[in-house]
Amino acid sequence: MYGYCSNTGLFNYADGGDLYDIFDANTNITPQQLLHIAYNITMSLHHAHNFDDEDARCGFRVGKNGGSYRSPEEYNYELENEKVDVYSMGNVLYFLLTHEDPWKRYKVKHVYQLVKQGQRPKVPDTIYQSNGIYERYMIQAMEQAWTHEFRERPGALQIAKILKEGLDRMAVGQTTILDETVST
16 A cells, blocks of 8 residues: 555554553563564554655645544644654553553543643653663653654654664663663
8 A cells, every 4th residue: 555645554464463462462571572572663664654765755634633642743733744653653662661551541632732732641650760671762762752843753763773772782681771871
């Protein structure tokens, strides 16, 4: 399916279920496995938006932007581009990190206002203050994806690079970060 300067969607069949099923089917899923899932999601998003480098990028408009995973520009009905999906991906990363829907305590109409005002779902303090590789890299990737101004929001490939760095560190047995910041 191909859309040029308009809104379109592509949905793959997932025979393993959706993201909710990850936690239902595998109660022993490791942080490294979750980080790998997050990395695959970001790379898939990158590939979906960059399948043909010769096409000129253009914005598009959507008549109704419902739901609670939307970006500020979607709720403001501004011209949209691939960065709306990067923002939404931040909500998916939140779900993988916390095992909860990002806005589960709010009505969708309230979410619209919060997102437009620059508010983001709060990561529980026990997770946010963790020095674990998984937590630090997921938080960094999620916060980058949630950059309010779409012109400053990194692309999916930049988010993937953050997650890949975390995966690389976990692959060599590192589990925590001590007195350093995650690079971007």
